[in-house]
Amino acid sequence: MSRNLSDDVTSLVKELIHELSDFEESSAPFHYIYKYFTTKLKKSDTMYFSNRRDIDQNISSMAEKFCFHGFFQQAEELKSAYKMYLPENLLKSETMNRLNNVKFLLCMSDSPTKYFLEHPEMVDSKPVDPVEEIDWGEYLNEGVDTWNPNFEETSDEESFSSLDENDCTEVIKNEPSGCLLPVQIQSSEKLYVMDFRANREELLNTIQHSWYNGGKFFIKPQSKLRDANIGILWESYLRDQVHGLINIKSPSFTTEYKVLREILWQLWCPHTSSTIELIGNDIISRPDITLASVRSFSFYNFMHEFIQYIELLNYFRKFQNLLCSDLSQNNYIVARTYQCYSNCLSSIIKPVYEKLCNIEDEVKMQETTYTLLRLTSELSVILEPVRILKQIHELVTLNPEHHQPLECATTLIVKLHETLHFTTNKLEQDIKIAMFLESVQCYLNIVDTWFTKDELADYTNEFLIEKKLNGDWHSEFVVRENINEKYLQNSFLKIFKLKVLKIGKNINFLRLLGKYDIIADIQGTIYEEYINRVLKKLEEFYKTSVVICKEVVESIEDETDTQSFIYPVIGDSKNKTVQDMERLENIVDVDDGFLMTAFSDFFINKPKSEDKAEESLYNKISKTTSSLYPKTNIFDTILSEILHERFTISGLMVKNLLIEEHLLEKQFEFLKRVYLFYDDMIYPFYLKLFEKTESSSKNWANDIWLTSHLQDIFMDVYPEFYEKCSVQVKDGWSVCMDSLSASSLINIYYEIWWPLNIIITPEQIVLYQEIFQFLLKLKWALHTLNHLVFSDLESRHKSIKKSQKTYKASSHKNKPTAKLIRLKFYLINVLNSLQHFIWGFVFSKNLFKYELEFEKAHDLNSLIDAHDSFIRSVSGTVKDLKERTMEKDKVNNVLSCVKLLKLMWNDLKMATPERISDCKKMYESFYSDISPIIFPVYIYDY
Numbered sequence: 001m002s003r004n005l006s007d008d009v010t011s012l013v014k015e016l017i018h019e020l021s022d023f024e025e026s027s028a029p030f031h032y033i034y035k036y037f038t039t040k041l042k043k044s045d046t047m048y049f050s051n052r053r054d055i056d057q058n059i060s061s062m063a064e065k066f067c068f069h070g071f072f073q074q075a076e077e078l079k080s081a082y083k084m085y086l087p088e089n090l091l092k093s094e095t096m097n098r099l100n101n102v103k104f105l106l107c108m109s110d111s112p113t114k115y116f117l118e119h120p121e122m123v124d125s126k127p128v129d130p131v132e133e134i135d136w137g138e139y140l141n142e143g144v145d146t147w148n149p150n151f152e153e154t155s156d157e158e159s160f161s162s163l164d165e166n167d168c169t170e171v172i173k174n175e176p177s178g179c180l181l182p183v184q185i186q187s188s189e190k191l192y193v194m195d196f197r198a199n200r201e202e203l204l205n206t207i208q209h210s211w212y213n214g215g216k217f218f219i220k221p222q223s224k225l226r227d228a229n230i231g232i233l234w235e236s237y238l239r240d241q242v243h244g245l246i247n248i249k250s251p252s253f254t255t256e257y258k259v260l261r262e263i264l265w266q267l268w269c270p271h272t273s274s275t276i277e278l279i280g281n282d283i284i285s286r287p288d289i290t291l292a293s294v295r296s297f298s299f300y301n302f303m304h305e306f307i308q309y310i311e312l313l314n315y316f317r318k319f320q321n322l323l324c325s326d327l328s329q330n331n332y333i334v335a336r337t338y339q340c341y342s343n344c345l346s347s348i349i350k351p352v353y354e355k356l357c358n359i360e361d362e363v364k365m366q367e368t369t370y371t372l373l374r375l376t377s378e379l380s381v382i383l384e385p386v387r388i389l390k391q392i393h394e395l396v397t398l399n400p401e402h403h404q405p406l407e408c409a410t411t412l413i414v415k416l417h418e419t420l421h422f423t424t425n426k427l428e429q430d431i432k433i434a435m436f437l438e439s440v441q442c443y444l445n446i447v448d449t450w451f452t453k454d455e456l457a458d459y460t461n462e463f464l465i466e467k468k469l470n471g472d473w474h475s476e477f478v479v480r481e482n483i484n485e486k487y488l489q490n491s492f493l494k495i496f497k498l499k500v501l502k503i504g505k506n507i508n509f510l511r512l513l514g515k516y517d518i519i520a521d522i523q524g525t526i527y528e529e530y531i532n533r534v535l536k537k538l539e540e541f542y543k544t545s546v547v548i549c550k551e552v553v554e555s556i557e558d559e560t561d562t563q564s565f566i567y568p569v570i571g572d573s574k575n576k577t578v579q580d581m582e583r584l585e586n587i588v589d590v591d592d593g594f595l596m597t598a599f600s601d602f603f604i605n606k607p608k609s610e611d612k613a614e615e616s617l618y619n620k621i622s623k624t625t626s627s628l629y630p631k632t633n634i635f636d637t638i639l640s641e642i643l644h645e646r647f648t649i650s651g652l653m654v655k656n657l658l659i660e661e662h663l664l665e666k667q668f669e670f671l672k673r674v675y676l677f678y679d680d681m682i683y684p685f686y687l688k689l690f691e692k693t694e695s696s697s698k699n700w701a702n703d704i705w706l707t708s709h710l711q712d713i714f715m716d717v718y719p720e721f722y723e724k725c726s727v728q729v730k731d732g733w734s735v736c737m738d739s740l741s742a743s744s745l746i747n748i749y750y751e752i753w754w755p756l757n758i759i760i761t762p763e764q765i766v767l768y769q770e771i772f773q774f775l776l777k778l779k780w781a782l783h784t785l786n787h788l789v790f791s792d793l794e795s796r797h798k799s800i801k802k803s804q805k806t807y808k809a810s811s812h813k814n815k816p817t818a819k820l821i822r823l824k825f826y827l828i829n830v831l832n833s834l835q836h837f838i839w840g841f842v843f844s845k846n847l848f849k850y851e852l853e854f855e856k857a858h859d860l861n862s863l864i865d866a867h868d869s870f871i872r873s874v875s876g877t878v879k880d881l882k883e884r885t886m887e888k889d890k891v892n893n894v895l896s897c898v899k900l901l902k903l904m905w906n907d908l909k910m911a912t913p914e915r916i917s918d919c920k921k922m923y924e925s926f927y928s929d930i931s932p933i934i935f936p937v938y939i940y941d942y
Contacts, residue, residue, distance in 0.1 A: 005038060005041055013041070021033065052099055059106075062078060065112075252288055252290075261363060262276065263375065268356075270310055283307050312383060312390060316349060336459075337409035341438060343438060344439065344618065348386070355382050388431055392432060405462035410493065413439055414487045416432065417491075420632045433534075434616075434617050437531060444525070444530060465479060500643065502859050507650050513657060535620060538629065542626050655858065658755065664863075666718070667752070667760065674725060674750065675772045686780075709727075711725065725748055728749055729747075747773070759864055770875065770879070778838075785824055785831070819911075823916075830934075834930060838878070842878070843874065849869070854866045884933070897926065900918070900922070
């Protein structure tokens, strides 16, 4: 249907025509185009489209149409303009508007290629800068036979007059520039007008059919090389067929042999050649190179198949060059784990290069027909391991220029270890196993050097463990910081984090004790044994055996019949002549076994043994496996077994040395008796202290006297340790009023010497001292209550005058003395219960646990953990009890209650109802706090 156009639309159409064509509105071409546009608009339907897929397809179709007609430059410009006009980041509304504009232009376009053909002056030919090519001539002519046809004398020259030699030569020499399109062609007989459609159809029907697959062409060649001559004749034939209708860009024809050789060279090292071009970091094939039997565009696309292989090998060459860069110049350090990983890459890629050498030798010999299609099929098989290698490589590696060696090494090991669980075929599995085993070599070598030579040789700071200096002289081995927590949870790295670190501490401790020499030397490194065991496990699973052939060297005695002697030595007497015996230099007794054995290298010719290169780990694995291996956890198990078998004895040696030579168990017993009142052996000490302070003796705070008294108690039982402990009284003792205050100022200092201070640290001694302070105050409270005698209370009660009594005794139980007696029994009962709870439950339970863990301990770490767990558990419980009893309220606590009771007991005048009530409230508060702990309603898990 037709519709009328508004004035706005017509004005916009005129403006668009003027902008696109520069035609004036009054000109005939402008009027013709305007009429065509308005007709299209009047007859068209809606111009709205909901997506850009249709537009993309139309643009691609038009570009293909340009390419089909030979307008490659216009096709690229069309795509470039479309991408520039419709970028990806446009808003939806703007995108829809521009899509409609493009659709409008597409609808307006009418056979664009037709007008290019009719008006060749519209095609702007861009000058192409000549590219200097490498002269491969002399090298490529190697092995190529020159073509010297022998024409028969009886051959009819007129039989091949369809292609005139002079005309062909003239066309080649006088190549048209492609700027002008002749309308009429003049022949020797008449003028005739070219029919474009007929010539185009003839051209399509003859390409690679009528000419190339036809008979023989007896035309004098332009070149000595047969393949090059075919290319020249084919190009001349194309020019003759199109008669200038198509501007044919003259490609450089080359031979398939030359392309094969260049592709093989490019696989070794990409470079600009006659077929390949390097533009920046991109490797591309030249668009103007082709074979005589292939279209230029098809050959260009076909070369992309080889470019992916060239880029693949060059990718790994760049990575290996990155590892070999000058470290000081590039200011980064490459992890040695990456070096081991690179060795594995080389072992997998090296056979690929060997196969490429074999292919090049076959191509160079030219004994068989070798084509590009055959090379493609063979490269796809040969480079399959490299293709899988790249997929794994991109997943497990980081750029060493931007990441620290520790991050690179841990990421590589963890991700390789994780990929072992996900394999799809045997080839991928073998590559992953080989890469993992080669990559952990650095870590295992560091462990081996550390354990056997006392040197943590981690010069690149990539190992999981480091030697850290604490203070001026003390150092310890710890796990490095800034490691991904997810990596530390990996089962393989956990072996280093836990087992290797423990063993390293044990061995270092033994070396400090000077006892590491009793560990027997072990043949072979950890890595060698690890590889052997992994291969053995694989052989057991697949029931295979990789046999390494070795030449058997027979003994000299077995070769006496075939021995060849070196001149001037002569063999046995059967072969000797008189002339030989007359020569003094030949007199050698070959029957002397000792002489011949000692100088066998000088007397006897021996076959030289050829040193065969050791087979790579990847090849061993490939020969062993035959299918997928389901047991991926053997790599962790085998390493744990090796460490256990080789170095478990170091932990047991540490324990035995500490117990037998440094009396670790006896040291712990001493601490229990001094600080934890174990067996109440320290009873005379604190009893004497309480007596001195209660008698108001001025010399109770004498450090020397207290220390001497304490050492006298333990000197007979613990002669090794008693001299190291001393009693010290804190400042403020001169104003101390009672024994409770004195108990707060007393402390026992004990110095533990190396190596026992590794097990029992100074920080733990502080915990022992805090427990001692609490127990001493508890002993004071019980001592004070037990020394409140009833007879003293009754005598004081009778001496008080009846007139001074301030209370009425309605009954016997309400008397002040009765209340004080009841309070005494209440406090004794609850404090005794608290004491039994501490010694009978808290200490017993934790001691039982400690003894069990101490018995199971097999290395330095387990000994440290056993004691640390004991003292922290006891200290935590005592601290909780202390907060509930003695530190809940600084005034109204159980100790204040005992002091107040003692005060009223000694002086009944102080036993007023208010004080007795306050004392009872203190007791009830203490009882309510402590009873849920010492009188539990549930059964403890003993």
